[in-house]
Amino acid sequence: MVPTPILINMSVAERLRMLSDLEEKYAVELGKEYRGYGNEIVRRLIESIMVDSRKHAGLYMTAAHIAEGKSLSIMDLKFEELEKSLRLHIEKEQEMIDAAKALMEEVKDVRIRKILAWIYEDELLHHPMMTVLLDVVLKRETITEQDVWDMVFRDLPTHGHAPDPYVGILYG
Numbered sequence: 001m002v003p004t005p006i007l008i009n010m011s012v013a014e015r016l017r018m019l020s021d022l023e024e025k026y027a028v029e030l031g032k033e034y035r036g037y038g039n040e041i042v043r044r045l046i047e048s049i050m051v052d053s054r055k056h057a058g059l060y061m062t063a064a065h066i067a068e069g070k071s072l073s074i075m076d077l078k079f080e081e082l083e084k085s086l087r088l089h090i091e092k093e094q095e096m097i098d099a100a101k102a103l104m105e106e107v108k109d110v111r112i113r114k115i116l117a118w119i120y121e122d123e124l125l126h127h128p129m130m131t132v133l134l135d136v137v138l139k140r141e142t143i144t145e146q147d148v149w150d151m152v153f154r155d156l157p158t159h160g161h162a163p164d165p166y167v168g169i170l171y172g
Contacts, residue, residue, distance in 0.1 A: 013067035020060035027053035086130045097123045 010018070027050040034046045074082070100120040107113055 011067070013064045016060045016064035016067060020057045020064065023053045023057035023060060027051075027057070086133070090127060090130055093123055093126050 030046060030050050030053065034042075097120060100116050100123065104113055104116045104120065107116065
């Protein structure tokens, strides 16, 4: 596939933002156009596609922020909370992987097996995604409380105080 001329002239970050917007727009349109036509199961299947589109929009936007050099940093205490939450979620996901796999082995109906396979594959992708989120993206930019104190009191020329208007002026 050859990129269109408009995409060639756009930066990577701009293209990532555009794709994020398209995914979000697609999710909204899908929700408006396909309500399930009175069938709860069809509605839920369409909602799962909408959720994936919103997830993709968020991933594209995150990639755009990285491409633009924007910080994804969080305070170390918040990182610890997030890490604890994600580690717990990873454990729950493992339970869901095991359950889906067991059901796939038990169920004979090809349609159900296909749905379970989709779930299983999706769950398998979540684990490395959460690990990368923690270890590569956020942990690399975690800011400790000491970092904040250093920025205010060590790294700034005024060490956290208002600048002295008389510093540097020669007295006669």
